[in-house]
Amino acid sequence: MMSENQNFVKEDFCPTCGKQVDSAMDINDDQSPPTPGDYSLCIGCGDINTFDNDLNIIKLDKSKLSRSEKYTLKILLKKFKHLKIIVENNNQKG
Numbered sequence: 874m875m876s877e878n879q880n881f882v883k884e885d886f887c888p889t890c891g892k893q894v895d896s897a898m899d900i901n902d903d904q905s906p907p908t909p910g911d912y913s914l915c916i917g918c919g920d921i922n923t924f925d926n927d928l929n930i931i932k933l934d935k936s937k938l939s940r941s942e943k944y945t946l947k948i949l950l951k952k953f954k955h956l957k958i959i960v961e962n963n964n965q966k967g
């Protein structure tokens with residue numbers, strides 16, 4: 874299944890909840906892969922992390938974000954709830 878995923882990045886773990894993740898999906902339906910510094914929203918716990926220069930998922934220091942960045946995260950979290958429903962529906966289809 875993993876090889877069929879066009880958005881495969883690398884196997885990694887969410888630094889917050891430890892969930893294994895193997896892909897990234899652009900929230901705007903863009904097919905381009907993530908780049909260093911992009912946000913990574915964990916589908917397991919909903920925490921927002923970030924990609925380092927080697928595209929490892931690392932903890933995001935939210936205290937260093939600007940106001941506009943914090944606003945972006947708020948929008949992301951809203952979209953997360955919607956995304957989680959889609960994923961759960963897909964999982965049920967098998």
Ligand SMILES: [Zn+2]
Pocket residue numbers: 887888889890891892915916917918919920
């Ligand atoms: Zn997580």
